[in-house]
Amino acid sequence: GAVVSQHPSRVICKSGTSVKIECRSLDFQATTMFWYRQFPKQSLMLMATSNEGSKATYEQGVEKDKFLINHASLTLSTLTVTSAHPEDSSFYICSARGGKSYNEQFFGPGTRLTVL
Amino acid sequence: GQSLEQPSEVTAVEGAIVQINCTYQTSGFYGLSWYQQHDGGAPTFLSYNALDGLEETGRFSSFLSRSDSYGYLLLQELQMKDSASYFCAVRGGYQKVTFGTGTKLQVIP
Numbered sequence: 001g002a003v004v005s006q007h008p009s010r011v012i013c014k015s016g017t018s019v020k021i022e023c024r025s026l027d028f029q030a031t032t033m034f035w036y037r038q039f040p041k042q043s044l045m046l047m048a049t050s051n052e053g054s055k056a057t058y059e060q061g062v063e064k065d066k067f068l069i070n071h072a073s074l075t076l077s078t079l080t081v082t083s084a085h086p087e088d089s090s091f092y093i094c095s096a097r098g099g100k101s102y103n104e105q106f107f108g109p110g111t112r113l114t115v116l
Numbered sequence: 117g118q119s120l121e122q123p124s125e126v127t128a129v130e131g132a133i134v135q136i137n138c139t140y141q142t143s144g145f146y147g148l149s150w151y152q153q154h155d156g157g158a159p160t161f162l163s164y165n166a167l168d169g170l171e172e173t174g175r176f177s178s179f180l181s182r183s184d185s186y187g188y189l190l191l192q193e194l195q196m197k198d199s200a201s202y203f204c205a206v207r208g209g210y211q212k213v214t215f216g217t218g219t220k221l222q223v224i225p
Contacts, residue, residue: 034213043203044159044215093158104149105213107158 002028004096006108013084014116021079021111023094029074030096034105035067038091050077074098084115118142118208120216127222128194136189136202136219144209148180148187153218154200162189162202191221199223 003026013019023033032051036044048064050056050071058064068080077096081088091112095105120140128134138148147166151159163171165180165187177190191198204216 036215043218046213046215049212095159104161104164107151107160110158 002106004106004108006094006111010112012114015085016083018082019084021092023077023108025075025096028098030098032097033071033077034095035079036093086115089113089115118206118214120204122216122219125220130194130223130225132194133192138187138204138216140185140206142206142208146207149205150178150189151203152200194223196223
C-alpha cells in the first residue's frame with residue numbers, strides 16, 4: 001500500500017517560535033494533501049486542502065497566516081505553525097491522495113506538537 | 117455544511133459481531149469512508165462506499181443507504197486488537213472529507 005511519512009514525529013518548542021512539519025508520499029504522487037489536527041479524544045478536524053502547485057484551501061476558522069502550507073511537489077507538503085502558542089499544542093496529521101486509489105486517503109503517522 | 121453522528125462508545129465481546137452506525141447531513145455527497153485509529157496512532161483506511169449496498173473486506177463490512185443518509189461498519193469475529201476508535205467520513209464537494217465524532221470500541225474477553 002501507499003506510504004506517507006511525517007517529520008518530526010514529536011516536537012516541543014517555546015511559545016513564539018515557528019515549527020515546520022513535513023509530509024511526504026513515499027511511493028506515489030499525491031495530487032492532493034490534507035492537513036488535520038486532532039485534540040485528545042476528539043475527531044480529526046480538517047485544517048486545509050492543498051493541491052500541488054496551487055494555494056491551499058483553508059477551512060473556516062483556520063488562520064492561513066498562522067498555519068502556512070506549501071505543496072511544492074507531488075510528494076511533499078509542509079505545514080508551518082508560526083508564532084506557536086500553547087493552545088496550538090495538538091496532534092497534526094497529514095494525508096495524501098493520488099495514485100491508483102483516488103477514493104482513499106493515506107495518512108501519515110502524525111506529529112505531536114507541544115508548545116511550552 | 118456537513119455533520120456526522122456516531123455513537124461515542126461501544127463494548128462487545130471477543131468473537132462477537134458489532135455494528136457501528138453513522139448518520140450524516142451533507143450539502144454534497146460522493147461517498148462514505150471508514151477509518152480505524154488506535155490510541156496515539158494515525159487513522160488507517162478500512163472501506164469506502166459510493167453506492168448503496170454492502171461492501172465486504174474480510175472481517176469488516178460497510179453498508180450505505182444514500183436515501184437514508186446512513187451507513188454502518190460491521191465487524192465480525194471480534195478480536196482484542198480491534199479495540200480502537202472508528203470514524204466514518206463523508207467525501208463531499210471540492211474533495212473535502214469530513215470526519216465523524218468517532219466511536220470508541222472496546223473488545224472484552
